Amino acid sequence: MVLDNLIQxxxxxxxxxxxxxxxxxxxxxxxxxxxxxxxxxGEFLTYGAYLAVFIAGGLFGVSLPLPVAIAVAVLLVGLxxxxxxxxxxxxxxxxxxxxxxxxxxxxxFILRNLLQGWVGVDARQLPVPLLxxxxxxxxxxxxxxxxxxxxxxxxxxxxxxxLQRTMLGKRMRATSGNRSLAEVAGIDTQRVVRQxxxxxxxxxxxxGVLYAIxxxxxxxxxxxxxxxxxxxxxxxxxxGRPYGAMLGAFIIGIAMNLGSAYLSAxxxxxxxxxxxVAVLLVxxxxxxxxxx
Amino acid sequence: MSTDQQRxxxxxxxxxxxxxxxxxxxxxxxxxxxxxGLVANDGVTFDVEEASITGLIGPNGAGKSTLFNCIxxxxxxxxxxxxxxxxxxxxxxxxxxxxxxxGRTFQTPKTFRGMTVRENMAFAxxxxxxxxALGALFRPGTIREEEGDIQATVDExxxxxxxxxxxxxxxxxxxxGQRKLLELGRxxxxxxxxxxxxxxxxxVNPSLTNxxxxxxxxxxxxxxxxxxxxxxxxxxxxxxxxxxxxHDGRTLxxxxxEIVQQDERVVEAYLGGGDR
Amino acid sequence: MALLTGxxxxxxxxxxxxxxxxxxxxxxxxxxxYTGLLNFGHVAFFAAGAYASAIVTMPPPxxxxxxxxxxxxxxxxxxxxPVSLAAAAVVGGALAFLIxxxxxxxxxxxxxxxxxxLAGVFSDVLVNEAWLTNGSFGMNSVPKPxxxxxxxxxxxxxxxxxxxxxxxxxxxxxxxxxxxxxxxxLKGVRESEAAAKTLGKDTNVVKLKSFVIGGMVAGxxxxxxxxxxxxxxxxxxxxxxxxxxxxxxxxxxxxSNTGAVVGAFTVVAFRESTRFITTVYNWIxxxxxxxxxGVLPTVxxxxxxxxxxxxxxxxxVIGVLFVLVIRYRPEGLFGDPSEIQALGExx
Numbered sequence: 049m050v051l052d053n054l055i056q057x058x059x060x061x062x063x064x065x066x067x068x069x070x071x072x073x074x075x076x077x078x079x080x081x082x083x084x085x086x087x088x089x090g091e092f093l094t095y096g097a098y099l100a101v102f103i104a105g106g107l108f109g110v111s112l113p114l115p116v117a118i119a120v121a122v123l124l125v126g127l128x129x130x131x132x133x134x135x136x137x138x139x140x141x142x143x144x145x146x147x148x149x150x151x152x153x154x155x156x157f158i159l160r161n162l163l164q165g166w167v168g169v170d171a172r173q174l175p176v177p178l179l180x181x182x183x184x185x186x187x188x189x190x191x192x193x194x195x196x197x198x199x200x201x202x203x204x205x206x207x208x209x210x211l212q213r214t215m216l217g218k219r220m221r222a223t224s225g226n227r228s229l230a231e232v233a234g235i236d237t238q239r240v241v242r243q244x245x246x247x248x249x250x251x252x253x254x255x256g257v258l259y260a261i262x263x264x265x266x267x268x269x270x271x272x273x274x275x276x277x278x279x280x281x282x283x284x285x286x287x288g289r290p291y292g293a294m295l296g297a298f299i300i301g302i303a304m305n306l307g308s309a310y311l312s313a314x315x316x317x318x319x320x321x322x323x324x325v326a327v328l329l330v331x332x333x334x335x336x337x338x339x340x
Numbered sequence: 341m342s343t344d345q346q347r348x349x350x351x352x353x354x355x356x357x358x359x360x361x362x363x364x365x366x367x368x369x370x371x372x373x374x375x376x377g378l379v380a381n382d383g384v385t386f387d388v389e390e391a392s393i394t395g396l397i398g399p400n401g402a403g404k405s406t407l408f409n410c411i412x413x414x415x416x417x418x419x420x421x422x423x424x425x426x427x428x429x430x431x432x433x434x435x436x437x438x439x440x441x442x443g444r445t446f447q448t449p450k451t452f453r454g455m456t457v458r459e460n461m462a463f464a465x466x467x468x469x470x471x472x473a474l475g476a477l478f479r480p481g482t483i484r485e486e487e488g489d490i491q492a493t494v495d496e497x498x499x500x501x502x503x504x505x506x507x508x509x510x511x512x513x514x515x516x517g518q519r520k521l522l523e524l525g526r527x528x529x530x531x532x533x534x535x536x537x538x539x540x541x542x543x544v545n546p547s548l549t550n551x552x553x554x555x556x557x558x559x560x561x562x563x564x565x566x567x568x569x570x571x572x573x574x575x576x577x578x579x580x581x582x583x584x585x586x587h588d589g590r591t592l593x594x595x596x597x598e599i600v601q602q603d604e605r606v607v608e609a610y611l612g613g614g615d616r
Numbered sequence: 617m618a619l620l621t622g623x624x625x626x627x628x629x630x631x632x633x634x635x636x637x638x639x640x641x642x643x644x645x646x647x648x649x650y651t652g653l654l655n656f657g658h659v660a661f662f663a664a665g666a667y668a669s670a671i672v673t674m675p676p677p678x679x680x681x682x683x684x685x686x687x688x689x690x691x692x693x694x695x696x697x698p699v700s701l702a703a704a705a706v707v708g709g710a711l712a713f714l715i716x717x718x719x720x721x722x723x724x725x726x727x728x729x730x731x732x733x734l735a736g737v738f739s740d741v742l743v744n745e746a747w748l749t750n751g752s753f754g755m756n757s758v759p760k761p762x763x764x765x766x767x768x769x770x771x772x773x774x775x776x777x778x779x780x781x782x783x784x785x786x787x788x789x790x791x792x793x794x795x796x797x798x799x800x801x802l803k804g805v806r807e808s809e810a811a812a813k814t815l816g817k818d819t820n821v822v823k824l825k826s827f828v829i830g831g832m833v834a835g836x837x838x839x840x841x842x843x844x845x846x847x848x849x850x851x852x853x854x855x856x857x858x859x860x861x862x863x864x865x866x867x868x869x870x871x872s873n874t875g876a877v878v879g880a881f882t883v884v885a886f887r888e889s890t891r892f893i894t895t896v897y898n899w900i901x902x903x904x905x906x907x908x909x910g911v912l913p914t915v916x917x918x919x920x921x922x923x924x925x926x927x928x929x930x931x932x933v934i935g936v937l938f939v940l941v942i943r944y945r946p947e948g949l950f951g952d953p954s955e956i957q958a959l960g961e962x963x
Contacts, residue, residue, distance in 0.1 A: 085725045087732075140943055145724060147942045149654065150866070153859055154938025157931050165928030166920050272855075276733045283729060314744040318737045325718055325734075328726065412814060438816035446814075452807035454955040455800070462797070463804040464815040470797030473825055477789065483796055510954040530815060 052186065057309045058302060059187045065301025066200025067258040071274070072281040072293035073207050074251025080224035080288040081244040082141070084148035088132065089252055089278070090271030091159035096125045096253025097260035097270065098163060101172050114175060122253045129249020130242050132159075138241070156272060164268040171265035174257070196258050203254065204294055210247070211290060220244055224288065273317075277304070280320040284327055299323065365390040365565050366442075366534055370420035371410050371430070373403075380406040382589035383420065388534065388582075393556065393566045395576035395597075398586035399609070404569045405447060407586070408538055412444050413437035424533065439466075443532030447539050447569075449519040451526075453512035457503060460511055460522055461494040462487075464529035493529065501525050501555060517544035521552060528559075535559075537568035541575060553579055577601060585609075628772050630888045634881040635779035636841050640857075641864045641880040642783075642790055642873060643833030648862075649870035649951075650794060651826040652806030654728040657715065657735030658861055661831040663742060663853035664711040665704035665838025670755035670848045671748070672700045680757050685750040697761040701839040708835015709828045711738070716827035720820055735855065742850045754849030758842045779840055783877065786833055790873050793829075802826055803871070803955075856931065860887070863934045866941045869951025878949060883934070890930045 075089050099107075099121035104114050112120065136155050140147050181188040211217040222230040223240045231237050252271075259274060260266050281300045285292025300320045307319035366388040373381040380403045388394045396404050409415040411422050413434040422430040429437050438444075452460050468490070469475040470483040498504040501521045506514065511522060520540055527535055540556070541549040557579060560566055570576050576583055577597040585592040585600060587609045593600050600606055640662055647653040675690050677683030691699060719730045742749045749755070763771050793799060801822055804812045809819045842848045860883060868879025901912055919925060941948060947956040 085729065136939060146654070147946065149725070149728060150862070151939055151942050153656075153862065154935040154942070157859065157935030157938065161928040161931040161935065165922075165925045165932065168920070168922035169924050276736050279729045279733060283726065287725060312744075315737075315740055317733075318740055321733045321737050325730070328722065328730065329718060414810075434810075434813040435816055435818045438814050444814050446811070450808045450811035452804050452811065454807050454957075455803055459800055459803070463800050463812075463817075466816065468797045468801075471801045473793060473798055473829060476793050476796035476798040487797070512954060512957070526811075526815060 053309070056187055057305050059189065060193075061302030061305035062298060063189070063193045063196055063262065063301070064305060065298035066197050067255055067262060068277055068281045068301050069200055069294045069297035070203050070251055070258060071255030071278040072285070072297045073204070073290050074248040074255065075278055076282050076285065076288055076290055076293040077207070077220070077251070078244055078248035079282070080290075081220060081241055082133075082137065082148070084145045084152065085279070085282075085287065086248075087149065087152040087275070088156035088159060089152075089248075090273070090275035091156050091163075092125050092129060092249045092252030093256030093259060093271030093274060094160065094163065094266075094268060095128060095271075096121050096256035097174070097266055098167065098172065098268075099124055099253070100257050100260070101174055104175055118254075118257050121257065122250045125253030126246040126250035129245040129252075132249070133242065133245040138238075141241075160268055160272060167268070169267055171267050173264040173266075174260045176261055176264070192261055196262060199254070199258060203251065207251075207290055216240070216243055276317050277320045280324040284324055363390045364388065365425060366411070366567065367421070367423040367426075368407070368411065369423065371407060371417045371422060372419035373406055373410055373415055373417050379589050381410060381417070381420075384586065384589070384591050385420075386584045386591050386594045388565060388567050390565055391560065391563050392581040393560045393568075393579060395580035395583045396567060396569045396586065397571070397573070397576050397583060398592070402586040403589040404586055405538060406589075408444060408536055408569065411437075411536065412442055438530065438532075441530075441533030442536065443527035443530050443534070444536040445520065445523040445527060445538055445540065447542070449516070449523045451511040451514070451519050451522050454510065456508050456510055457498070457514070457522055458491075458494055458507045461497065461525055461529050462490050464526045465490045465493065466530060490529075497525050497528050500558075502551065517548040517552070520544060521548075521555075524552070524555070534565040534567060537566065539569050539571065542571065549575075625772075626888070628776050630885050632772075632776045632779050632844055633888065634884040635776070635783040636837050636844070637861065637864060637880040637884045638783045638877040639786055639837035639840065640834050640861045641868070641876040642786055643830040643837065644861050645865050645870065645873065645876040646790065646802075646826055646830035646833065649865065649872070649876070650799060650802040650806065651823060653720070653823060653826060654724055655731045655827070655830070656728045656855075656858060657731035657733075657738070658830075658834055659853050659855060659857040660715070660735035660738040661708040661712055661834035662838045662841070662857060663738065663850075664831075665708040665835030666842040666848045666853070667742065667749055667755070667838070668707035668835065669700040669704045669839040669842040670758045672696065672703045673759050673843075674755055675757055675759075682753050683750060684746045684753075685755065686747040693759045693764075694761040696759075697843065700843065701836060704839025704842070705832045705836040708838060709832035711835070712827045712831020713824065716824045716831075720823040720827060732855070735858065739850060739853060742853065749850070752850050754847055754851075755842075756847040756849070758846050758848060760846050761843055775844055779844070782836070782840060786836070787873055787877060790833075794873065859938075860934060863937050865948075867937060867948050869948030870956050871952070872948070872950040875948050875950030883937075886933070887930055890926060893926055 071093060074092070075086065078086055078089075100114070100118045103112055103120050104117035105111060132155060136151055137148060140151060176192060179190040179192055181190050184194065211221065219230070219235050219240045222233065222235055223237050227237055255278075256271055259270070277300060281296040282293050284296030284299060285294070300323065303323050304316050304319045308316050311319075364387040368384055368386050371381050371384045372379070384403070384407055396407070398404055406415065410417045410430065413429070413432050413436065416431045420430070421428055424440055424442060427440070429440055429442070432440070452463065455463070469479055469486055476483065495504065495507075498507055501524065503518065503521055503525060506518065511519065514522060524535075524537070524540065541552055544552060553575065556566055556568075580597055582595060583597050583600045584594050585603075585606050592609055593603045593606050640658065643661070644655065644658050647655040647658075671685075671687055672689045673691055673693065673696050674680070674685070674688045676688055677685055715731060715734050719727050719734070722730055743752050745751075760771065760775075762774065766774060794802070801817060804815075804817065805819050805822045812819050812822070861880070864879035864883040865876050866879070867882060868875030868877065897912070901909065904911070947953040
């Protein structure tokens with residue numbers, strides 16, 4: 049019984065880890081290429097969830113089925129990411145990390161409050177059915193929770209294939225390694241940056257949708273509040289390292305669920321963070337190599 | 341290569357430095373530093389005499405900058421020892437090494453760009469009462485007195501380096517060569533026992549190069565100990581009392597320029613190699 | 617005596633809040649402007665100070681409705697006032713010390729995220745540990761010093777004077793500190809940590825000191841705030857406070873104490889004055905002749921009609937301010953361009 053509970057909690061951790069992983073991978077991919085941590089990233093989660101609700105509810109005149117609505121929302125937020133980068137970040141991309149970081153705070157304020165001004169602070173919900181948990185090999189999950197894990201795993205696989213098997217992935221890795229060298233090698237790094245922004249923002253939106261499926265209802269502050277969790281996973285894996293972010297996400301997801309179940313449900317975010325701090329205390333430079 | 345790894349603790353000269361008759365201020369003793377599988381320093385051994393100018397040369401990748409970082413506490417050597425005046429300093433933090441009296445500059449100067457030349461210089465003065473928050477608030481008399489002394493030293497040093505006309509410029513507005521001079525000036529403000537310079541004249545225009553080298557000679561005449569990394573063989577041969585040649589992370593030869601210059605291994609590994 | 621009304625009341629309250637934000641901005645400026653520490657959790661020090669003041673001076677729970685706090689000192693006003701403010705500064709500084717211990721060794725990005733997240737965790741603590749903070753109900757009986765002896769208006773004015781005096785005192789202290797070699801030390805660490813280390817300065821200690829000083833100033837601001845409003849509630853201490861303070865600092869100019877104060881007042885005045893937008897709108901509408909009365913509603917009709925529209929736009933403007941200042945005038949109004957232009961870029 050005790051063990052069953054533990055396993056169940058563990059699996060819930062993996063479910064939430066899937067949500068975090070999708071978000072953390074998106075964030076870390078953009079860091080790899082742009083070299084700054086985007087504090088506006090949480091808004092991509094929020095916009096993904098809200099757009100999915102609106103599109104499913106008939107924003108374009110017809111009520112699209114939820115999966116289609118989600119797909120459209122994810123693509124639109126990807127485009128939003130490209131637009132945000134063109135308008136706000138590329139003009140100061142030569143100025144180093146600090147101005148970009150601070151600008152991203154401003155962008156997060158703009159995006160979040162534009163949305164809030166438009167739709168208000170009332171809580172929204174995705175039109176997903178309430179499901180009863182079923183037994184999967186002794187673990188109780190709803191079909192939606194299973195779907196979240198599947199989507200998470202598929203996204204990880206896609207990112208893996210993207211990085212290892214496609215030209216874009218190679219260009220991204222080259223740009224991430226050394227931007228000026230990549231330029232010398234004839235890579236259109238501006239284009240790589242734009243494509244990366246698209247993927248990053250789209251991943252954020254997908255993560256937001258998954259979050260909304262699991263933890264409805266939500267408000268305009270949802271993404272910004274969840275940023276801490278995504279940051280924790282990203283840093284745990286070492287900023288700019290997609291595979292590290294995936295691993296970090298599952299560790300954080302499991303830790304948060306174990307902590308909530310066995311310690312106190314009031315400090316969910318804190319567990320994510322305590323783990324992170326513990327790691328950073330041992331390796332203050334984060335989990336990345338030293339300079340030579 | 342037969343560097344003697346088993347040296348006595350008093351750190352007397354190794355092979356190739358038989359002419360050594362002064363006191364050794366800095367002893368680098370079989371320093372080893374790995375990065376993953378890469379061996380950057382593989383038993384580097386040499387001494388720097390008090391009041392000498394010693395040149396550290398070697399092809400790119402010989403491990404010179406890594407060695408500087410091992411001496412100044414940026415890296416902790418995996419093996420071996422670094423001693424200042426017989427006291428081990430390896431494994432200490434950069435701050436502590438600096439406090440012991442080791443001053444250094446960087447290959448690409450790390451000046452404080454958002455501060456004036458004068459502020460850059462004054463920053464480096466030691467033991468300032470006004471650097472402590474309470475001292476800054478409650479001991480204005482002491483600070484005024486100390487600051488007077490510091491500024492006098494700053495003026496004197498800037499004049500010596502011929503940077504006095506730039507005293508109130510921001511460091512960001514200086515040319516590369518002027519930044520190197522400023523970095524040297526900042527180190528002098530520490531009043532160090534030994535000065536380590538990482539390629540002090542690389543990328544500096546010829547007239548400023550001569551100026552800089554003349555300053556180094558003059559500092560040496562006043563009794564300063566200087567160890568510098570340099571690529572330009574002529575500079576090393578002309579200005580150094582002793583030369584340390586590094587190759588593949590090891591000391592290839594140590595001695596006066598005229599002798600090192602004729603060392604076959606050196607000629608083969610470095611001078612003959614064409615890559616200067 | 618009549619209650620302060622209209623513009624006068626507005627100005628007095630903007631002035632007082634402006635002084636409190638001025639203090640907060642001065643504290644943050646020590647971190648970011650002078651030392652280059654990207655502290656994204658400033659609100660935690662502010663909250664720590666406010667709660668410290670509340671705990672030191674709140675009456676026993678038995679005299680308060682909805683009280684679940686278990687620690688109170690009930691020190692008698694007005695003599696407890698200075699004690700309370702000192703406690704606020706000390707607790708703010710102590711929290712900064714703790715956060716600093718874990719964080720000052722971190723690089724820019726890690727520090728920004730660590731402080732941001734620690735402030736988030738700290739606010740979870742404030743909400744959940746009701747025995748200490750009275751939870752989300754808040755501490756609503758923080759005494760207003762001297763209020764019993766003065767009329768409402770006189771008290772408001774006196775408190776404004778007190779807040780302004782505090783701001784001036786802290787400003788002068790910080791000016792003295794930053795113009796002394798201590799300020800030079802902070803700036804050097806900001807410009808290049810590696811160089812500062814090789815010049816024999818213990819940069820981690822320097823950063824920790826900077827953290828504590830800025831945290832003390834913010835904690836002190838929290839104390840002034842608690843006794844001004846008479847109540848301390850968790851909902852007041854959200855990340856938006858940190859970033860409003862950033863907006864003020866960036867606008868005024870990093871590494872300029874004058875800029876910090878001016879920037880803080882500007883941002884607070886803007887924020888508070890947006891309350892009057894609907895009043896102004898109604899006034900314009902009422903003065904227009906009947907024939908034109910349909911114009912304004914038509915112009916503004918596409919705007920959503922929800923109560924959070926104007927408060928949200930307020931923050932949109934603050935966000936735009938971030939973007940514009942960083943892009944077009946990184947030194948802000950009073951900063952030194954040569955000093956600030958390259959802030960954050962290693963040599």
